[in-house]
Amino acid sequence: GESVGLHLPTLSVQEGDNSIINCAYSNSASDYFIWYKQESGKGPQFIIDIRSNMDKRQGQRVTVLLNKTVKHLSLQIAATQPGDSAVYFCAETPAGTYKYIFGTGTRLKVLA
């Protein structure tokens, strides 16, 4: 919702451009990572995930890149559309646990 986004970093992109949203994760033992999209007034929605034995995974218009050396995850959205405007956040799961650790998110604004 709007109140959750008050303190979020914002990425503004032109419609049709590619977007790159970054996430620094905290636990070097994490072995599974997920990107979520959250539209205003709605719950988080699964976008794409990746296991730690991969460094890249592609979906429809989205690509997730994983750099374990620097504990960095990125989400690339091709040909960004107005419907992509939302808050995006990553989640990590440390190996051997059942726990999700959620990031705080980045707001993506698509400019017409």
Next chain:
Amino acid sequence: NAGVTQTPKFQVLKTGQSMTLQCAQDMNHEYMSWYRQDPGMGLRLIHYSVGAGITDQGEVPNGYNVSRSTTEDFPLRLLSAAPSQTSVYFCASSQDRRPDPNSPLHFGNGTRLTVT
């Protein structure tokens, strides 16, 4: 297929009042959980359940109770509301407790709670 349904969408309480946030899922998921979402913070786990009759505490359980009498329902109770419990609450479910590509976490649309 409704997925995860939360009610109510909005609620205002006075300090000390009690209430129950409802969560139901129709996907026959074993795992259900409650999170709260606050500005500047990631989702934090309150309580979770790995099946009917089984519940356990998450990261921030104080002030909240849960029960799981059926597979479908997982209500969250605030016994004596405090302003610190002002937040957006999300219920989530998955087939398996273990985070896994074959068992993604499905979220409801949230309950926005304000405690005055």
